[in-house]
Structure formats: structure tokens, C-alpha cells
Amino acid sequence: xxxxxxxxxxxxxxxxxxxxxxxxxxxxxxxxxxxxxxxxxxxxxxxxxxxxxxxxxxxxxxxxxxxxxxxxxxxxxxxxxxxxxxxxxxxxxxxxxxxxxxxxxxxxxxxxxxxxxxxxxxxxxxxxxxxxxxxxxxxxxxxxxxxxxxxxxxxxxxxxxxxxxxxxxxxxxxxxxxxxxxxxxxxxxxxxxxxxxxxxxxxxxxxxxxxxxxxxxxxxxxxxxxxxxxxxxxxxxxxxxxxxxxxxxxxxxxxxxxxxxxxxxxxxxxxxxxxxxxxxxxxxxxxxxxxxxxxxxxxxxxxxxxxxxxxxxxxxxxxxxxxxxxxxxxxxxxxxxxxxxxxxxxxxxxxxxxxxxxxxxxxxxxxxxxxxxxxxxxxxxxxxxxxxxxxxxxxxxxxxxxxxxxxxxxxxxxxxxxxxxxxxxxxxxxxxxxxxxxxxxxxxxxxxxxxxxxxxxxxxxxxxxxxxxxxxxx
Ligand code: SAH
Ligand code: SF4
Numbered sequence: 153x154x155x156x157x158x159x160x161x162x163x164x165x166x167x168x169x170x171x172x173x174x175x176x177x178x179x180x181x182x183x184x185x186x187x188x189x190x191x192x193x194x195x196x197x198x199x200x201x202x203x204x205x206x207x208x209x210x211x212x213x214x215x216x217x218x219x220x221x222x223x224x225x226x227x228x229x230x231x232x233x234x235x236x237x238x239x240x241x242x243x244x245x246x247x248x249x250x251x252x253x254x255x256x257x258x259x260x261x262x263x264x265x266x267x268x269x270x271x272x273x274x275x276x277x278x279x280x281x282x283x284x285x286x287x288x289x290x291x292x293x294x295x296x297x298x299x300x301x302x303x304x305x306x307x308x309x310x311x312x313x314x315x316x317x318x319x320x321x322x323x324x325x326x327x328x329x330x331x332x333x334x335x336x337x338x339x340x341x342x343x344x345x346x347x348x349x350x351x352x353x354x355x356x357x358x359x360x361x362x363x364x365x366x367x368x369x370x371x372x373x374x375x376x377x378x379x380x381x382x383x384x385x386x387x388x389x390x391x392x393x394x395x396x397x398x399x400x401x402x403x404x405x406x407x408x409x410x411x412x413x414x415x416x417x418x419x420x421x422x423x424x425x426x427x428x429x430x431x432x433x434x435x436x437x438x439x440x441x442x443x444x445x446x447x448x449x450x451x452x453x454x455x456x457x458x459x460x461x462x463x464x465x466x467x468x469x470x471x472x473x474x475x476x477x478x479x480x481x482x483x484x485x486x487x488x489x490x491x492x493x494x495x496x497x498x499x500x501x502x503x504x505x506x507x508x509x510x511x512x513x514x515x516x517x518x519x520x521x522x523x524x525x526x527x528x529x530x531x532x533x534x535x536x537x538x539x540x541x542x543x544x545x546x547x548x549x550x551x552x553x554x555x556x557x558x559x560x561x562x563x564x565x566x567x568x569x570x571x572x573x574x575x576x577x578x579x580x581x582x583x584x585x586x587x588x589x590x591x592x593x594x595x596x597x598x599x600x601x602x603x604x605x606x607x608x609x610x611x612x613x614x615x616x617x618x619x620x621x622x623x624x625x626x
Pocket of ligand 1: 189190304305306341342343404405406431433471472473502503504505506507
């Protein structure tokens with residue numbers, strides 16, 4: 153989501169006449185788009201800011217701006233700690249990026265614009281010009297903010313209340329993207345399964361009803377019209393039906409809200425990728441309860457089993473936190489057991505970090521000692537890698553349909569792309585002859601925990617367009 157916000161900020165600045173540079177040293181304007189979800193990112197930010205000061209000292213007139221959720225959290229503190237910063241804006245002020253930078257040109261102090269609290273946060277997501285991340289793939293925000301209250305999480309306080317983008321504008325945005333060559337979209341939200349929960353009232357108006365029926369047409373069965381709001385499953389189906397879109401992904405669904413109808417759409421719509429990212433966080437029911445996650449390990453596994461039974465070749469990935477306050481050896485063992493049982497294709501594992509203002513940050517008497525956390529983290533890594541390797545080994549000999557991303561970063565004689573399951577696939581080929589956006593059938597010959605290696609069988613399709621064309625969101 154943060155990366156996507158960066159792309160959006162860049163597109164606003166480009167619309168204002170700026171051009172991208174490849175290094176900060178060449179730039180007239182540097183925007184640090186920050187994330188404060190974990191402490192690590194927070195620490196790195198102040199390091200980057202210090203390094204930029206010396207660049208700015210040797211380059212008079214250069215502007216430095218700070219955006220994103222750390223800006224939202226630290227507000228004026230950034231200006232106090234780093235007075236060489238020209239502008240600071242929060243998560244809801246990105247549309248004003250160009251204007252704020254202009255104001256900063258004639259200001260002696262840091263220009264700061266932060267919309268505070270839930271009032272500003274519950275505004276619908278602003279319509280920003282969308283520059284695509286690549287000519288063939290794009291992220292599409294369907295919802296901002298979060299109404300959950302996970303004890304460890306800073307998102308609700310920096311991103312605000314949940315707010316869904318209108319069904320019709322999302323479908324129109326995807327249509328516009330498809331018309332300009334995008335073949336893959338990833339729908340983004342903090343809890344995509346609760347998409348639409350907040351737009352009940354507006355949907356009752358006639359216009360919205362008409363819009364809804366026009367857009368989805370026969371997808372809406374007569375009986376369904378009695379429903380007061382669109383569900384995520386409806387949106388997924390509508391987006392998957394947009395002509396030209398061959399792959400639809402989404403992240404993240406919350407396990408407590410994952411519904412059978414979403415799985416049903418995944419199973420029946422060819423364009424929806426067989427990949428489910430379902431954050432577990434912990435395998436211990438006590439820890440899950442303390443986190444306020446709203447599910448038990450057994451319920452989580454039940455949903456996973458149902459999803460796997462319904463969706464052919466489903467890849468499953470997750471997020472796990474190690475060392476949540478009060479996590480005992482037994483709790484952690486429960487996590488290892490669930491991880492083994494879930495047999496993930498991969499997992500993002502995080503060391504718990506107390507975030508200011510969150511409920512669990514106050515439970516200092518229950519913090520787990522760093523050496524215990526480090527040891528658990530390593531054990532978890534081993535279990536996750538073993539499971540990922542097994543999953544990947546099972547694909548050896550199979551042919552994957554790969555959407556090409558470009559030359560491999562580490563091995564330029566290889567081309568890299570992603571399979572429908574979302575796995576990285578490397579294969580030897582001349583990158584010049586298979587451009588990003590091409591489709592290739594690749595036979596898997598080797599498996600590693602984090603990627604697959606294969607050999608090219610054939611190129612099955614070429615990019616629909618080679619250049620990125622800016623698209624304006626509805
Ligand atoms: N909305 C998503 C998660 C978004 S944050 C969901 O509920 O699944 C991405 C991940 O960061 C989380 O799944 C969690 O594993 C991790 N995370 C969030 N806050 C954290 C913290 N304080 N310490 C460690 N990891 C954290
Ligand atoms: Fe944070 Fe929980 Fe909301 Fe995810 S669902 S963003 S972890 S509060």
C-alpha cells in the first residue's frame with residue numbers, strides 16, 4: 153500500500169511538470185514516503201533523512217519532503233528534529249503534494265499539513281492521477297483505513313477509519329487501466345473482505361442502484377438486489393470480468409471476514425489468481441484473543457481447508473508476528489504447529505515491535521526478552537522455509553504461465569516473472585527478446601524456498617502496450 157502511495161505521489165508531481173531522476177543527488181525534490189507499521193522502518197527513516205541533509209547542503213534549492221504514516225504519527229516532531237525538511241504531509245494530504253512544495257519555496261519554516269483523526273480519515277479516498285507501477289500491472293486501492301483494533305497495530309490511528317471507494321469508480325478505473333494495456337491488477341485494502349461495509353447508505357440511492365446493476369449486469373441475480381451493499385466477492389467478480397484483465401490479485405483479507413462467496417469467486421473466475429494471502433499472526437488462541445484478531449487457530453485452519461478444497465492449486469501465504477507481549481513457549485509452539493499444518497508457500501515473519509499509542513505497547517511487563525524472540529524467530533524461519541521448499545519442489549516438472557517482469561536483478565542473463573500463484577520464476581533467456589509484459593510458458597526445473605527456476609517452453613503472448621500511459625482515476 154505504501155509503495156502504491158509512492159507511485160501516486162510521483163504521478164502528482166509528474167503531472168505538475170517534474171521528471172523522475174535515478175538518484176537523490178540529481179533531484180530538485182526528494183519525497184520520503186514513510187511507513188511506521190514496524191519500528192525498523194521508523195529507525196531507517198531518520199537515518200535516510202540525516203544522509204539527505206548532506207546532499208541538500210551541497211545542493212542549494214533542493215527540497216526535501218516527508219509523507220506517509222510516519223509523518224502522520226510524528227507530525228511537527230519531524231520539523232523539530234530535522235528542520236532542513238521543507239514540507240511534511242500526512243496520509244490524507246497527498247493530493248496537495250505539488251501545492252505544498254510550492255508553498256515551501258517561500259516559507260522559512262517547514263510547511264506541515266496533516267489531517268488529524270477519524271474526521272479527516274473517513275473522507276472517501278481522493279481521486280488521484282494513477283501512474284501505473286509497470287505498463288502491464290497496477291495496484292488499485294479499493295479501501296483505505298481500518299475499523300479493526302488489533303492490539304499491536306498502528307494502522308487505524310495513522311490511516312483512519314475504513315472507507316471504501318465506490319464500486320463503480322473502481323470498475324471504471326480497472327477498465328481504464330485495461331484499455332491502456334494493463335493485464336494484471338492487485339486490489340488493495342487493509343481488510344478487503346469488509347469492502348463496502350461503510351457504503352450501505354449511499355447505495356440505497358437510485359443512482360447507485362442503477363450504476364450497480366449497469367456495471368455488473370447479469371452478475372446480480374434478482375434476489376441479490378435485495379442486498380443493501382456490494383460485497384468484496386461482487387467487486388472481485390466485476391473486476392475479473394473486465395475485458396483485457398487476465399490476472400486479479402488482492403491483499404489483504406482478514407481471516408475473520410473471509411467469506412465463502414469470495415472463495416467461490418476465486419474458484420469460478422479464471423482471472424482471479426489462485427493465491428490467498430491470509431495473515432495468521434499467531435497460532436495460539438490465547439495470543440490471538442489478546443491481539444483481538446477475532447478467530448481461533450482451528451477456525452483459521454478450517455477456512456484454509458475449505459479454500460484449498462475449492463480453488464485448484466491454491467498457493468497460501470501469511471504474516472506472523474513473533475514475540476507478541478505475553479507469548480509463552482507453549483504459545484509459540486502452537487504457532488509452529490499451525491504453520492506446519494497450514495503448509496504455507498511463503499510467510500512474512502515479523503518481530504513484534506511496540507508502536508506508540510497501540511494497546512499492547514503498554515504491556516511492558518509482558519514483553520518477551522529479545523534473545524528469546526530472536527531464537528523463536530529463527531526456529532520459525534526454518535519451519536516456514538521447509539514448508540515453502542516442499543511446496544516449490546512439488547511444482548518441479550510443471551509448466552507455469554509466467555507474466556514477465558524483466559531481467560533478473562542478480563543474474564542479468566535470466567528473465568524474471570510471476571506465476572499465477574504469485575511465485576517468482578527465473579529462466580535463462582535474453583531479456584531484450586522477452587520484454588516486461590510478455591507471457592511465457594516455463595517448465596520448472598529447480599525449486600528454492602523463495603523462487604522457482606525453469607526453462608522457457610515458449611513465449612505465448614506479447615505486451616499489449618510497451619509504454620506506460622498515465623491514467624486518471626475516476
Ligand atoms: N491489515 C492486514 C495487515 C497489515 S500490516 C491484516 O490485518 O492482516 C502487515 C503486517 O505487519 C501484519 O499482518 C503484521 O503481521 C505486521 N505488523 C503490524 N504491526 C506490527 C507490529 N507492531 N509488530 C510487528 N509486526 C507488525
Ligand atoms: Fe492493523 Fe488489524 Fe487493521 Fe490489519 S486488521 S490493519 S493488523 S488493525
